[in-house]
Structure formats: structure tokens, C-alpha cells
Amino acid sequence: QVQLVESGGGLVQPGGSLRLSCAASGSIRSINAMAWYRRAPGKQRELVAAITSGGSTNYADSVKGRFTISRDNAKNTVYLHMNSLKPEDTAVYYCNADITMNWGSYHNYWGQGTQVTVSS
Numbered sequence: 043q044v045q046l047v048e049s050g051g052g053l054v055q056p057g058g059s060l061r062l063s064c065a066a067s068g069s070i071r072s073i074n075a076m077a078w079y080r081r082a083p084g085k086q087r088e089l090v091a092a093i094t095s096g097g098s099t100n101y102a103d104s105v106k107g108r109f110t111i112s113r114d115n116a117k118n119t120v121y122l123h124m125n126s127l128k129p130e131d132t133a134v135y136y137c138n139a140d141i142t143m144n145w146g147s148y149h150n151y152w153g154q155g156t157q158v159t160v161s162s
Contacts, residue, residue: 044068044151046137051156058160059125064137064153066118074140076113076120080133080158087136091122105131127160134158 050062066073077092091111092100099111110123120137137153 044070044139044141044143044149046139046151046153048135048137048153048156051135051158053159053161054127055162056127056129056160058127059123060127060158061124062122062135062137062156062158064120064139066139066141066151068141069144070118071142071144071146073115073118074142076111076140077138078111078120078122079136079138080131081136081155082130082133085133090135093120124158127158129160132158132160 044066045068046064046066048062048064054060075092075094078090079087080090081087090102090105091109093111093113108126113120134155134157136155139151141149141151
């Protein structure tokens with residue numbers, strides 16, 4: 043089994059910054075893409091940002107220029123640096139990863155989610 047554990051969520055004022063982390067552990071041979079999704083109250087889960095093993099990134103238009111996704115392959119960890127936060131960024135943020143297991147099979151995993159609340 044593989045476990046993805048998110049951390050770094052919390053309460054922040056509008057205009058503030060926050061960094062989310064997601065660490066993967068288990069019988070991992072390699073990790074291809076990692077991504078952050080979010081689900082805001084009353085809305086469907088949406089892709090926020092994604093990053094490949096080589097470092098190529100993609101962002102939702104709503105966060106482009108404000109959020110930065112990065113990864114540390116040695117630590118099997120992905121980060122989401124969030125700047126200039128807005129109330130509409132309030133959501134539960136979920137980590138996602140495509141993983142090759144030690145024996146060669148591919149699996150997709152989700153983290154449990156971490157709450158981000160942007161409020162004055």
C-alpha cells in the first residue's frame with residue numbers, strides 16, 4: 043500500500059501565503075505525475091496544479107501567477123506554494139499521484155485532504 047499525507051493547511055487572511063506538502067510512502071519504485079486538487083463548498087473537485095517527474099507544470103487559470111507547484115523526488119514529496127490567497131481559494135485540498143510500485147504495476151492514489159480557509 044501507498045500512503046499520501048498532506049499537511050500545511052490552516053486559516054490565513056486574504057492576501058496571505060501558505061505552503062502545502064504531500065509526502066508519499068510505501069513500496070514505491072517511482073512517481074510520475076503528482077497533482078493538487080481542491081473541493082470548495084458547493085462545488086466539484088477541480089485540478090489546481092500538476093507536475094511531472096521531469097518538472098513540467100500546469101495550473102488552473104484561477105491560480106496561475108499566484109500558486110507554484112514543486113516536488114522533491116528524493117523525498118517523494120510535492121508542494122503547493124500559495125500566495126495572494128483569496129476567500130474563493132477556501133477548500134479542502136487533495137494530493138494525487140501516479141505511482142509505479144516496486145514490482146512494476148501502476149496505481150493512482152489520493153491523500154486524505156487538508157483544509158485551507160482564507161478569511162479575515
